[in-house]
Amino acid sequence: MSDPTIRVAERLDVLAAETSEGEQGLQQRSRTSKNELGREVGAVLRQSGLTLDPNDVDFERRDDEIMIINMGPAHPATHGVLRLMLELDGEFVLRSKTVIGYLHTGMEKTGEVLNYVQGGTNVTRMDYLSPIGNELGYSMAVEKLLSIEVPPRAVWIRMLMAELNRMSSHLVWMATNGLDLGASSMMIYGFRERELILAFFEKTAGLRLNLNYVRPGGVAADLPDGWEDDVLVICDTVEERSYEYDELLTGQPIFRGRMVGVAPIAAEEALALGVTGPLLRSTGVPWDLRRAMPYLAYDQVEFDVIVGTYGDNFDRYAIRLNEIRESARIVRQCLERMPSGDYRSQDPKVTPPPRARIDESMEALIHHFKLFTEGFHVPAGEVYSAIESQRGELGCYLVSDGGSKPYRLHVRAPSFVNLQAVPLLMRGGLLSDAITVVSTVDPVLGEVDR
Amino acid sequence: MIPLPPAAPPGVATAESLAADLGCFPTREQYFELVRAFKDDAFEMCVDLCAVDYLEHLDRALPEGVAPSRFEVVVNLLSLSKRQRVRVRVQAGDADPEVASLFSLYPGTEAMEREAFDLLGVLFSGHPDMTRILMPEDWEGHPLRKDYAVGRVPVQFKEAPGPR
Amino acid sequence: MALEDLQHNFLTGQVEDLVRWARRASVWPATFGLACCAIEMMAAGAADYDLARYGMEVFRNSPRQADLMIVAGRVSQKMAPVLRQVYDQMMEPKWVISMGVCASTGGMFNNYAIVQGVDQIVPVDVYAPGCPPSPETLMHAILTLHEQIRTGEILQRRREGRPTHVEEQNVWTPDVPVTVRLGTPK
Numbered sequence: 001m002s003d004p005t006i007r008v009a010e011r012l013d014v015l016a017a018e019t020s021e022g023e024q025g026l027q028q029r030s031r032t033s034k035n036e037l038g039r040e041v042g043a044v045l046r047q048s049g050l051t052l053d054p055n056d057v058d059f060e061r062r063d064d065e066i067m068i069i070n071m072g073p074a075h076p077a078t079h080g081v082l083r084l085m086l087e088l089d090g091e092f093v094l095r096s097k098t099v100i101g102y103l104h105t106g107m108e109k110t111g112e113v114l115n116y117v118q119g120g121t122n123v124t125r126m127d128y129l130s131p132i133g134n135e136l137g138y139s140m141a142v143e144k145l146l147s148i149e150v151p152p153r154a155v156w157i158r159m160l161m162a163e164l165n166r167m168s169s170h171l172v173w174m175a176t177n178g179l180d181l182g183a184s185s186m187m188i189y190g191f192r193e194r195e196l197i198l199a200f201f202e203k204t205a206g207l208r209l210n211l212n213y214v215r216p217g218g219v220a221a222d223l224p225d226g227w228e229d230d231v232l233v234i235c236d237t238v239e240e241r242s243y244e245y246d247e248l249l250t251g252q253p254i255f256r257g258r259m260v261g262v263a264p265i266a267a268e269e270a271l272a273l274g275v276t277g278p279l280l281r282s283t284g285v286p287w288d289l290r291r292a293m294p295y296l297a298y299d300q301v302e303f304d305v306i307v308g309t310y311g312d313n314f315d316r317y318a319i320r321l322n323e324i325r326e327s328a329r330i331v332r333q334c335l336e337r338m339p340s341g342d343y344r345s346q347d348p349k350v351t352p353p354p355r356a357r358i359d360e361s362m363e364a365l366i367h368h369f370k371l372f373t374e375g376f377h378v379p380a381g382e383v384y385s386a387i388e389s390q391r392g393e394l395g396c397y398l399v400s401d402g403g404s405k406p407y408r409l410h411v412r413a414p415s416f417v418n419l420q421a422v423p424l425l426m427r428g429g430l431l432s433d434a435i436t437v438v439s440t441v442d443p444v445l446g447e448v449d450r
Numbered sequence: 451m452i453p454l455p456p457a458a459p460p461g462v463a464t465a466e467s468l469a470a471d472l473g474c475f476p477t478r479e480q481y482f483e484l485v486r487a488f489k490d491d492a493f494e495m496c497v498d499l500c501a502v503d504y505l506e507h508l509d510r511a512l513p514e515g516v517a518p519s520r521f522e523v524v525v526n527l528l529s530l531s532k533r534q535r536v537r538v539r540v541q542a543g544d545a546d547p548e549v550a551s552l553f554s555l556y557p558g559t560e561a562m563e564r565e566a567f568d569l570l571g572v573l574f575s576g577h578p579d580m581t582r583i584l585m586p587e588d589w590e591g592h593p594l595r596k597d598y599a600v601g602r603v604p605v606q607f608k609e610a611p612g613p614r
Numbered sequence: 615m616a617l618e619d620l621q622h623n624f625l626t627g628q629v630e631d632l633v634r635w636a637r638r639a640s641v642w643p644a645t646f647g648l649a650c651c652a653i654e655m656m657a658a659g660a661a662d663y664d665l666a667r668y669g670m671e672v673f674r675n676s677p678r679q680a681d682l683m684i685v686a687g688r689v690s691q692k693m694a695p696v697l698r699q700v701y702d703q704m705m706e707p708k709w710v711i712s713m714g715v716c717a718s719t720g721g722m723f724n725n726y727a728i729v730q731g732v733d734q735i736v737p738v739d740v741y742a743p744g745c746p747p748s749p750e751t752l753m754h755a756i757l758t759l760h761e762q763i764r765t766g767e768i769l770q771r772r773r774e775g776r777p778t779h780v781e782e783q784n785v786w787t788p789d790v791p792v793t794v795r796l797g798t799p800k
Contacts, residue, residue: 022587101584106727128650191660274558383468401507412498601726
């Protein structure tokens, strides 16, 4: 316990030493080479020292003119445990560095210890705002290695849940974005809408968050009776209220002042940094995996890809707001066109027998037992399977050695790669814009750190 | 299977790759030039870069002429204009794995290469900031290697109610 | 002036009871949301499961102004010293609720990266199980804490170093597992 009689100044070095991350943090200018300076000032694309423009990079700034401050990992911007080290000249941000790893859970190592049936529980907690997205990426990778087909009803159920999840995640984004900017009523509205969707998730999968619902071979359970009414209520309510949020925020002068023209990013920079999702679409590049490389049944439904123009904060906000409406559109089409049939593949390799048969038949009992203790074996090989999650391209690189557990499970997390754009976006902006930048990049630290 | 780009170095082994249009298996020397050839051939984005430790699966399937090593670096490239994906797998070495860094071609690989170094110990020469990214600075070892234990703490359930 | 002239305009009580009432009716949590449990904590603070009715809607960002640290989420090895620093900065009296199984025991992540239970770093008063605990479970944990503050049992326990599980007869323990009982029991 801390001794209250020790004065703070004496303990400062002790306090700083406990939580400093040494080489991982932002270093003083005098300790940084020119190449690194050029990179950290946001000139990520100009790597060689020959093409650096000395005027652009503020080489002449000395260490005593600027201040390196530390924001986080526990900080008011509610996007998780992200530590930002900012170099400030007054209110202006020059260099910045994101230090991550505060939520590193060893999920990729855990993925090698759990078998394929259990793997969904692990993967679903990476991006905790889009659990269906994580599970979908993982299940699709396993199904590709197994070369099994998923029945049409399962495909459409997956699509329905994925789009509902997209709506709920974007609602959380709008809520936390509002809170970061000071519009605290938006926080309450966003979570109010989300409760409708989570109630439906609880009815279908049993859990509100971290549902272990999409599994290799299909989904875990069929949709409950009366789901059409619930989903219709969700669509109608959310869509109608999205117009209310439009009225609340879009024309509001303070909101516009903080978002319009702030932190623009160009398309070439975004592509070079590997950025995907709303951050890439805000620059004008119409890349959406659901349209470009369709998976599930996205080529059979009509929806628009929302694209921005300037790549600033406001474009990203508008893209996410409209994606809520597009998701509602897709959900309505799923409602009308949901096929009947099995909700999971009947392939005995991956599917346990129906519960009633276990009492009757010995083979069914043994089959059920083997499936839930040992799991199923996946042929050796490797695959990279990607989906479009709320934050960008969520990919799963799975290596199998023929056993019942993955040999290597690597998840390409979109937020991990999108965070590289943060120093570029913050360069030259004000300190208060730094908060809005982190908010509109929408990182989820669970998938950043895994 | 799509053909290799025109500027690719000669002698790169290729094979069918699941869920990709082409799978390439360059040596460490051919690796950087091959990726640069892809970049010049309209593969604008490097989507994913990760490393794999094949210590317990050294007998994996590889095309002829490719000598397996313990560590492998896997790069997934994406062409938005042509809508194609390419997977590049380079054998990185056994004891001190090291390959060229792709940072000068794709700045977005900075964080991904740092993660491969942190968790598996693969070095990337030419990377501007080769430090740990996920583990604390004073951590020893590379957790995702196969000879690194999961670190499981034995759990004992005291006074748990018996089966009902 | 005789006592009758006061016309019953005064309320009397023991100082300790009044202090305990004030302490439990305005517990201000510190923002320490780490992972998925943080989303459920935010949902508990939102409109459907309103924490404002307990006086707890202000999540203070500065630990100096906070009374309660709800450790919501998995604590990694890198985060552990930060957690301890934030806890040290809080002023007495302070309480800790360990929300979710990852904070209570390490949860499903029994590996190198996660601290197996936040009680290895800070003393915990109430453990709320669940992955993630639904907002009702969190409110149950909060009400348990309020009850412990009300009876003063929590401060006695700390001072005397008695074991942390409850066995006394005169302390109210909730007997409804998941749903929240509204209305303070006697």
